[in-house]
Amino acid sequence: MINSTSSKETARIVPVILAGGSGVRLWPVSRPDCPKPFIKLDGALSLFQQTVKRCSEPELFECPIIVVGEGHRMLSEAQLTEIGVEPRAIIAEPCSRDTAAAIVIAAHYCSDFLRDSDLMAVFPSDQVIDDQDAFHAMVRSGRHTAQQVNRLVTFGITPTRAATEYGYIKRGRQLFGLPANKVASFIEKPIEDVAKAFLASGDYLWNSGMFLLPVRSFLRETAWLCPDLFLGTRNALSKAEIAGHIVRPNKQFFASVAKISIDYAVMELSSRVAVVPFECDWDDLGTWDAVAGKGEKDDRGNSTSGNVVGHENRNCHVHSRDRLTTVVGMEDCIVVSTKDAVLVTSKDRASELKACVQHMIDDQTPEVLKHPGEVRPWGRFAPLHNGHQHQVKMIEVNPGGRLSLQKHQYRAEHWIIVQGEATVTIDDEVQSLRAGGHVHIPLGAVHRLENFGSDPIVMIEVQTGTYFGEDDIIRLEDVYGRNRTDHPDAEKAAAA
Numbered sequence: 001m002i003n004s005t006s007s008k009e010t011a012r013i014v015p016v017i018l019a020g021g022s023g024v025r026l027w028p029v030s031r032p033d034c035p036k037p038f039i040k041l042d043g044a045l046s047l048f049q050q051t052v053k054r055c056s057e058p059e060l061f062e063c064p065i066i067v068v069g070e071g072h073r074m075l076s077e078a079q080l081t082e083i084g085v086e087p088r089a090i091i092a093e094p095c096s097r098d099t100a101a102a103i104v105i106a107a108h109y110c111s112d113f114l115r116d117s118d119l120m121a122v123f124p125s126d127q128v129i130d131d132q133d134a135f136h137a138m139v140r141s142g143r144h145t146a147q148q149v150n151r152l153v154t155f156g157i158t159p160t161r162a163a164t165e166y167g168y169i170k171r172g173r174q175l176f177g178l179p180a181n182k183v184a185s186f187i188e189k190p191i192e193d194v195a196k197a198f199l200a201s202g203d204y205l206w207n208s209g210m211f212l213l214p215v216r217s218f219l220r221e222t223a224w225l226c227p228d229l230f231l232g233t234r235n236a237l238s239k240a241e242i243a244g245h246i247v248r249p250n251k252q253f254f255a256s257v258a259k260i261s262i263d264y265a266v267m268e269l270s271s272r273v274a275v276v277p278f279e280c281d282w283d284d285l286g287t288w289d290a291v292a293g294k295g296e297k298d299d300r301g302n303s304t305s306g307n308v309v310g311h312e313n314r315n316c317h318v319h320s321r322d323r324l325t326t327v328v329g330m331e332d333c334i335v336v337s338t339k340d341a342v343l344v345t346s347k348d349r350a351s352e353l354k355a356c357v358q359h360m361i362d363d364q365t366p367e368v369l370k371h372p373g374e375v376r377p378w379g380r381f382a383p384l385h386n387g388h389q390h391q392v393k394m395i396e397v398n399p400g401g402r403l404s405l406q407k408h409q410y411r412a413e414h415w416i417i418v419q420g421e422a423t424v425t426i427d428d429e430v431q432s433l434r435a436g437g438h439v440h441i442p443l444g445a446v447h448r449l450e451n452f453g454s455d456p457i458v459m460i461e462v463q464t465g466t467y468f469g470e471d472d473i474i475r476l477e478d479v480y481g482r483n484r485t486d487h488p489d490a491e492k493a494a495a496a
Contacts, residue, residue, distance in 0.1 A: 012062045013143060013212070014088070014120045015055035016106040018099060019048055019068040019076055021126050024357045025287045025350075028341035029319070033370035037125040038075050041291060041319075042305065048076065048125040049083050054135055055123065056085065062117055063088040065109060067102040070094055070248070074377045074480065081377070081398065087245055088114070094251035099209070100265040101257045104222055105233040105249060110215045112237070119143060120218075122211040122262075128283045128294065138278045142212035145180040151274040152221065153180065153212040154267060156205025158279040162195035165286060167207035167263075169275050180274040186263055205277055207263070212276075221272060226265045232257035243481050288334045288343075289350040292317030315347070341367045374470075377480040378403055379456070391468045397422070397449060397457040404478035405448045411465030411472065413441040415449070420457035423450040446476060 023036020030036040037048040045053070055061045063086060068076045070092040080087060089109060093102065103122055110120050121139060129135050142153040156169045167189055172182035186207065190198065198204035223230040232253055239250035258265075267273050285291055295303030301315040308318045309326045318327050320337040327335050334350055336343040345353060360368040373382030373394075378401030385392040397403065397420075405425070415424065416438040424431055424439055425448040433439060441447045443465065451457045 011119055011143070011147070012117065013060060013139065014062045014110055014114055014117045015064045016103065016120050016122045017048070017051055017055070017064050017066050017125050018102055018122065019066055019072065019125045020093075020096065020099075020102065021124070023126065025354045026285070026291070027353060027357045027368060028336060028338045028343055029321075031369065031371055033071075034075065034375060035072070036285075038072065038079060041285070045083070046079055047128065047285070049079050051123055051125040051127070052080065052085050053083060054129065054132055055121070057136055060136060060139060061121075062114070065106050065120075066090045067106055068092060069096060073246070075375045077377045077480065078375055078379070078398070081400070089245050089247050091247045091249065093254065094249060095255050096259070097254065097257050098259045099262045100226070100229055100260045101233055101254065103211070103213075103262050104219075104229055105237055105254075107213065107215050107219050107222075108234055108237045109247065111219060118215050119146060120213050120215055122209075122213065124209045124284070126284055127208070127210075128281075128285055130281050134278070134280045138276065138280075139212065141179045142276045145175065145178050145274050145276060146212050146214050148178060149175055149274070150214055150217055151175070151180070151272055152214070152218055152267065152270060154183065154273060154275050155208045155210040155212070155278045156275045157208050157282045158277055159199050159204065159206050162192060162199045163206065164189055164192055164195050166284075168195075168198055168204045169207050171203050171205065171275060171277075175274055178274075180276045183267075183273045183275050186268045205275060206282075208278065208282065211262075211267075217272070218266075221270050222266050225269045229257055229260070229265055246481055287350050288317065288319075288336060288345070288353070289347050291319075292334060292347065317347075339372050377401075378451075381461075384460070386468075389464060389466065391463040393461045393463070395457075395459050395461050397451045397459075399451055399454050399456065401457075402450045402479055403448055404473070404475040404480075405446060406473050406475050407444055407446045408465075408472050409444070409474070410467035411463045412443040413447075414462040414464075415439050415441065416460045416462070418458050418460060420451065420455050421453050422457050422459065423452055424448070425450075448477075 019037050021036055023030035026036050029039050038046045040046045052064055055064055066076055066087050073090060073092040091105060107120060110117060138155060145151055146153050168187040170184040172184035174181050236249035236253035239253060241248040283290055292303055297303050302310060302313050303317045305319040306321040307324050308320050310318060311328045313327055314331045316327060316330050316333050318325060318335045322339045323337060325337040332347045334345050334347055357368055373380060379397040381393050381395045384394055417433045417435055419435055422433045424433055426441055427446050
């Protein structure tokens with residue numbers, strides 16, 4: 001008999017946020033150094049931040065576990081700080097191994113360190129769900145199903161069109177009067193005629209990639225169905241480096257795990273999977289055409305974002321966060337402008353961008369690999385000018401941000417504060433600098449800048465010397481857990 005009043009029905013859930021994915025079809029805004037989950041398409045919150053905030057209901061969720069590549073760890077920390085969220089853990093993957101390894105190692109972490117919490121929910125960080133109440137109701141339905149019949153729960157989106165870009169889940173029989181069905185089968189992305197038949201039948205749901213899993217049951221299924229995955233992630237976590245909330249799995253064991261999705265590794269093979277339908281306005285914003293579909297439109301079907309002026313256009317989407325972008329007399333097109341690249345495509349050919357970007361990646365085109373400047377846990381910097389023996393940067397330090405206590409072997413620096421109030425340490429001297437203030441940092445001097453105020457600090461940094469790589473940083477103290485070898489070119493600097 002099903003116990004309808006189980007106290008476990010109110011147990012809080014550990015949200016596991018998967019912050020991977022490249023998002024190449026959203027180039028030039030999405031790039032490897034700041035991929036799709038972390039970009040701010042609407043200028044407010046990134047998709048990653050939106051996902052984390054959806055999982056911030058204290059009566060429903062515990063603090064989140066973030067699973068992210070080591071290269072984006074600092075970016076995820078900075079965006080968590082922006083929205084005031086303290087994670088339970090950030091699992092920094094040493095290499096990409098798809099969703100199976102990410103989810104299973106998170107389950108091991110819950111089993112080892114969060115033994116009072118036997119439920120974990122898994123959410124990709126690149127999806128848009130506008131109705132927060134509907135999302136929470138979906139999670140509660142999944143919790144009810146998982147607790148009552150001890151199933152691995154996947155969430156299926158009620159389809160609104162014959163989509164060919166999503167996988168599908170075929171519903172089987174309903175489970176014991178619960179708001180869930182046994183999974184009959186998982187289906188790969190179909191051709192258009194098959195997708196139309198799926199939509200007409202009413203038996204198929206889009207595969208959302210979201211799950212609610214009883215931790216111990218999920219680990220038992222994984223050990224039975226995919227023992228190499230279970231043992232590889234088990235060993236990677238047991239040999240991990242853990243510093244505060246940062247968890248760095250052992251690279252040798254983690255790299256030995258097969259690169260496979262959780263659907264292929266476990267969910268499609270298990271007989272204990274249930275699907276909970278979710279009817280809502282859901283999208284994974286996989287292409288610029290999808291982004292255009294979400295934007296507010298004028299009476300001619302145009303949507304714009306940022307610094308844009310249009311005239312006599314129809315059904316166009318224009319995105320520009322930096323320079324003024326003007327589009328005149330165009331129809332059914334997409335224009336995306338950034339500081340260093342411009343994309344122009346017809347809407348019906350937007351899906352071909354992936355192939356175009358791959359050609360540029362093969363050619364090592366700089367504009368496809370990274371944005372100008374870089375994000376740091378304390379803020380960000382952007383290059384303004386590069387000379388033979390000098391370099392100029394704009395540096396922005398968030399409230400509460402602190403640069404590491406550091407020195408350089410090959411360059412001196414001059415800091416000019418243009419906004420905010422900075423606390424600057426140079427060797428044994430500490431001083432406060434406001435807008436208009438400036439200071440010189442000699443070669444080899446130990447220095448730091450801190451922002452104890454409530455507003456960002458913006459400063460211009462002028463570097464003079466013989467080498468300007470970010471790897472010429474000797475960190476003596478750092479609150480973000482970095483060291484001198486964090487940068488991939490550190491060995492080059494040491495040998496210079």
